[in-house]
Amino acid sequence: MGEYSKETSVFQTYIIGIIILIIFYIIKRPRIGANEPPLVPYTIPILGHTYNYLFNTQKFLKECKEQYGECFSVYVFGYVVTVVSRGPLSEVLINREAFELDIFEILPFNMIFEHVGDFGKVAHINAKLAREKISANIEVYTPAIQKYIVEGIDKWIGDCKEPKEFRSIWSLTNNIIALPVANIMVGEEAASHEDVTKSLGDFAFDIGPLGAIPPIFSFIHPKLHEFVITLPLRFGWNPVARHRKIIINQIKPVIEKRIKEKKTLGKDYKPYFDALEYYMSQPDFDYSKLHHYVDALFVLTFGAIGTTSGSVTNGLFDMAGRPDCFNELYEEAMMIDKECNGSIGFADVQKMKKLDSFVKEVLRHSDDTLKRIHKVISESYTFSNGYTVPKGRRINLYVNDALKSKDFYGDDADEFKPFRFVNENSPATKVDRNYVVFGGGKHACPGRFFAIHEAKIICHKLILRYNIKTKSGKIENKTYLGPSTLPPRGSLIFENRK
Ligand code: HEM
Numbered sequence: 196m197g198e199y200s201k202e203t204s205v206f207q208t209y210i211i212g213i214i215i216l217i218i219f220y221i222i223k224r225p226r227i228g229a230n231e232p233p234l235v236p237y238t239i240p241i242l243g244h245t246y247n248y249l250f251n252t253q254k255f256l257k258e259c260k261e262q263y264g265e266c267f268s269v270y271v272f273g274y275v276v277t278v279v280s281r282g283p284l285s286e287v288l289i290n291r292e293a294f295e296l297d298i299f300e301i302l303p304f305n306m307i308f309e310h311v312g313d314f315g316k317v318a319h320i321n322a323k324l325a326r327e328k329i330s331a332n333i334e335v336y337t338p339a340i341q342k343y344i345v346e347g348i349d350k351w352i353g354d355c356k357e358p359k360e361f362r363s364i365w366s367l368t369n370n371i372i373a374l375p376v377a378n379i380m381v382g383e384e385a386a387s388h389e390d391v392t393k394s395l396g397d398f399a400f401d402i403g404p405l406g407a408i409p410p411i412f413s414f415i416h417p418k419l420h421e422f423v424i425t426l427p428l429r430f431g432w433n434p435v436a437r438h439r440k441i442i443i444n445q446i447k448p449v450i451e452k453r454i455k456e457k458k459t460l461g462k463d464y465k466p467y468f469d470a471l472e473y474y475m476s477q478p479d480f481d482y483s484k485l486h487h488y489v490d491a492l493f494v495l496t497f498g499a500i501g502t503t504s505g506s507v508t509n510g511l512f513d514m515a516g517r518p519d520c521f522n523e524l525y526e527e528a529m530m531i532d533k534e535c536n537g538s539i540g541f542a543d544v545q546k547m548k549k550l551d552s553f554v555k556e557v558l559r560h561s562d563d564t565l566k567r568i569h570k571v572i573s574e575s576y577t578f579s580n581g582y583t584v585p586k587g588r589r590i591n592l593y594v595n596d597a598l599k600s601k602d603f604y605g606d607d608a609d610e611f612k613p614f615r616f617v618n619e620n621s622p623a624t625k626v627d628r629n630y631v632v633f634g635g636g637k638h639a640c641p642g643r644f645f646a647i648h649e650a651k652i653i654c655h656k657l658i659l660r661y662n663i664k665t666k667s668g669k670i671e672n673k674t675y676l677g678p679s680t681l682p683p684r685g686s687l688i689f690e691n692r693k
Contacts, residue, residue, distance in 0.1 A: 224240075225243075225268075225270050225274075225275045227268065227275070228583070228585060230577075230581070230582060230583045231268065231277075231582060231583060231584065231585070232263075232266040232267050232268050232277050232582040232584065233263050233267050233268065234267075234268045234269070234270065234275065235259050235262075235263060235267055235268065235269050235270075237269075237270055241273070241414060242414075243269070243270030243271060243273075244269040244270055244271050245270075245271045245272055248269060248271045248677065248678065249409070249677040250677070252564045252565070252675075252677055252678045253564050253595070256278065256564060256565070256593060256596075256678075257596075259278070260278075260280060260593070260596060264580075265279065265280045265281045265282055265283050265284075265580070266278075266279050266280075266283045266578060266580060266582050272409070272410045272411070272413040272414060272420075273413045273414040273415070273416075273417070274413060274417060274589060275588065275589070276568070276589045276590070276591050277584050277588055277589070277590050277591070278565065278590075278591050278593050279578075279590055279591070279592060279593060280592075280593035280596035280597055281596065281597060281600070281628070282578075282579065282580065282628075283578045283579075283580065283582075284592050284593065284594070284597055284628070284631065285628040285635060286578055286579065287569055287590055287592065288592075288631070288634055288635035288636040288638075288639075289635065289636040290576065290636075291636060291637060291638060292572075292573060293571060293572065293573040293576040294569040294570065294571060294572065294576070294590060295569060295570055295572045296567055296568075296569055296638070297568045297569055297570040297589070298314075300568045300570075300589070301406050301568075302402060302405055302406045303405075303421065303424065303425045303428065304494070306425055306428045306429075306433075307402055307405075307428065307433060307434070307435055308435065308490040308491075308493055308494055309433070309490070310439075310484075310486040310487045310489075310490040311487065311490045311491060311494060312487060314494075317490075317491045317494060318494070320474075320477065320491065321491065321494060321495045322638070322641050323641075324470055324473045324495065325495065325499075325640075325641040325642040325645070326641035326642075328468075328470070328473050329379060329470070329642060329645050330641055330642060330643070330644040330645045332468065333541060333644055333645055333648050334540075334541040335468060336375075336379060336468075336645075337539070337540055337541045337544070337648070337652075338538075338540075339375060339378055339379070339383075340375040340379075340648070340649055340652055341538070341539055341652055341656075342375075343374035343375040343378055344371060344372075344374070344375055344649075344652055344653050344656055345656060346374060347370065347371030347372070347373075347374040347375075348371060348653075348656055348657065348660065350370075351367055351370050351371055352367070352657075352661070352689055354691065355661060355689045355690050355691050356691055357690070358688045358689070358690040359688065359689050359690070360666060360686050360687075360688050361686060361687050361688075361689060362686050364508050364511060364512070364682065364683075364686075364687055365504060365505060365508045365681070365682050366400070368504040368507045368508045368511070368653070369396050369400070369500060369501065369504035370392075370393075370396055371504075371653060372396070372500055372503055372504045372507065372649065372653065373392045373393070373395050373396030373500055373504075374386070374392055375649060376395065376496065376499055376500050376503075376649075377391055377392040377395045377396075378469070379468075379469055379470065380395065380469060380470040380471070380492055380495070380496060381395075381442070381445070381446055381449070381469060381470065381471050381492070382449060382467050382468075382469040382471055382472070384449050385442075385445045385446045385449045385471070388445045390441045390445070391441065391442060391445045391446075394437075394438035394441045394442055395438075395442070395496050395500065396500060397438070398434065398435055398438040398493060398496075398497070399496070399497050399500060399501040400501070401434040401435070401438070402434050402435065402497075403501075405424060405434075407676065408423075408424050409677075435490075435493060438493070439486060439489050439490065439493070442489045442492070443485050443486060443489055446471060446485070446489070447485065449471065450471065450475065450482065450485070453467065453472070453475065454475075454482065470492060470495065471488075471492075474488045474491065474492070498640075498642070499642055499645075499646070502646065503646045503649060503650055505681070505682055506554075506557060506558055506561070506646070506650060507650050507653055507654065508682035508683075509557050509560075509561060509673070509682050509683075510553070510554060510557040510650065510654055511654075511657070511663060511687060512665065512670075512671045512682065512683045512685070512687070513553075513556075513557050513560070513611065513613075513670075514553070514613075514654075514658070514663065515663040515664050515665045515687050516665045516669060516670030516671055517611075517613070517670065518664075520553065520613045520614075521658070521663070523549060523613075523614070524549055524550055524553060524613075524654075524658050525658050525659070527547060527548070527549045527550060528547075528550070528655050528658045528659050529659070531543050531546055531547060531655070532655075532659055534546075539652065539655065541648075544648055544651050544652060544655075547651050547655060548617050549613075549614055549617060550651050550654055550655060550658075551616070551622055551623050551647070551651065552613065552614050552615060552616035552617045552619075552623075553613040553614070553654075554623045554647060554650055554651060554654070555615075555616050555621070555622070555623035555630075556611060556612060556613050556615055556616070558623065558632040559598045559599075559604075559630065559632070560598075560611055561598075561632065561673075561680060562595065562673050562675075562680045563594060563595060563678065563679050563680050564593070564594075564595045564678040564679075565591045565592060565593055565594065565595075565678035565679075566591075566592050566594045566678075566679070567591075567592050567594075567634070568589050568590065568591055569589070569590040569591075569592070570587065570588070570589060570590065571584050571585065571586050571587060571588045571590065572586070573586065574586050591678075592631070594631050594632070597628065597629045597630075597631050598629065598630065598631065598632070600629045603629040604629070622647075623647045624643050624644050624647050626639045626640075626643075659692070660691065660692060661689045661690060661691060661692060662689070662690045662691075662692055663687055663688070663689055663690075664687070664688045664690075665685055665686075665687060665688075666685060666686035666687065666688055667685055671683035671684075671685040
């Protein structure tokens with residue numbers, strides 16, 4: 196009798212489990228409306244395309260595009276994502292009233308930068324600051340960028356009479372780049388404190404891991420994933436808190452001094468040339484809300500330092516693994532260095548044609564397959580190919596398809612050709628529908644002129660000073676994380692040029 200009831204209860208549990216799975220499957224089965232981009236068929240219920248999306252991304256999406264065209268949908272982590280390339284991708288970038296970059300999809304920024312308040316307003320102010328104050332004044336900033344980059348190289352790489360091995364290259368370039376950026380953000384006085392540059396450089400690395408958690412709970416409900424990854428924040432842990440405190444401590448006396456100067460000098464007050472001054476010049480600037488401006492500054496530096504240092508890191512690996520390319524860049528650098536006696540100005544950076552082409556090729560080969568999830572914010576949107584996507588639909592940009600377009604870049608589009616753009620009148624800052632590393636349309640990255648300028652200066656100084664090789668002696672691969680990439684993880688060997 197006992198044996199019989201045990202068997203019955205195992206059987207009942209089994210049946211209940213199957214019923215739950217069936218209900219779950221019915222509830223979660225994607226519903227695709229008429230006229231929507233085709234949903235790529237899948238065989239495993241609930242999981243859908245998640246495995247291929249994570250572990251076979253490039254091949255999987257290439258095959259989908261070949262079969263379904265420039266606009267198709269896949270089912271990953273329990274939700275439908277429409278993948279767009281080429282024409283539809285450009286439409287997403289241009290039609291900002293229909294599509295919005297879904298930054299909260301990457302990280303719960305509203306909780307991390309808890310004092311920002313109105314994100315839309317801060318994004319607008321930061322974009323204006325990057326465009327009108329930072330990128331527009333590169334000429335003025337060039338001496339400072341050069342000075343702090345040289346200082347950073349001395350500090351973080353230094354003398355390499357004997358070959359020196361460096362393991363965490365991204366962290367190394369990030370430390371160097373944080374120096375000029377900190378100076379431009381908070382001014383020379385505050386940036387002279389080591390803890391300030393360290394905080395501005397480090398905080399993106401501190402919050403990054405939160406974004407790397409795969410949204411497995413979204414299989415049940417997207418809100419559940421959001422809830423789980425924000426749990427530590429709900430309990431008061433915030434990786435930014437420590438950095439915020441440091442920055443506030445160091446900028447407070449600087450701001451007080453400037454307010455006093457403004458009062459005493461009146462019209463004769465000469466505004467400082469940094470982001471801090473820009474925030475202070477806002478009509479509603481409120482000294483008692485420094486935490487708000489510091490969080491706004493963090494939002495800007497989050498997009499400014501890690502992106503540039505990641506690209507420079509890729510560039511160092513790309514040149515170190517290709518001795519011929521490295522030598523050609525060295526020849527150009529020597530020529531320019533001779534002309535300017537070692538002190539480069541804005542015009543000298545403009546003359547670095549081979550380096551500019553190299554940087555553009557590095558960015559084109561960042562190898563991220565998909566990037567930047569957008570959301571449909573209008574009632575629906577009909578692409579010019581006739582497909583309609585509904586409000587709330589996640590849209591993922593198939594950037595690697597545009598960046599490796601054979602129609603645009605030629606049959607060798609997949610090859611890394613460092614000097615591809617030298618005679619093409621196509622600088623690394625020029626956005627177009629096939630060069631989407633800086634986005635496009637009216638929200639295209641306004642900091643790109645500054646980023647490329649800075650990247651070229653750091654590469655120029657490193658090329659002149661060191662022989663750089665990969666430890667493996669080979670071209671290193673990027674680190675693939677599903678549809679995204681990070682710079683290679685290998686070591687680089689630096690040795691003084693004789
Ligand atoms: C290699 C380095 C960089 C890359 C790859 C990069 C890439 C991007 C991309 C893809 C976007 C989104 C564009 C879109 O939605 O169409 C963007 C936006 C933005 N970037 Fe950059 N960026 C870099 C460096 C910088 C720097 C150095 C700054 C500041 C000095 C900066 C400031 C901004 C701002 C403020 C926005 C928002 C623009 C808006 O919403 O209108 N970026 N960036």
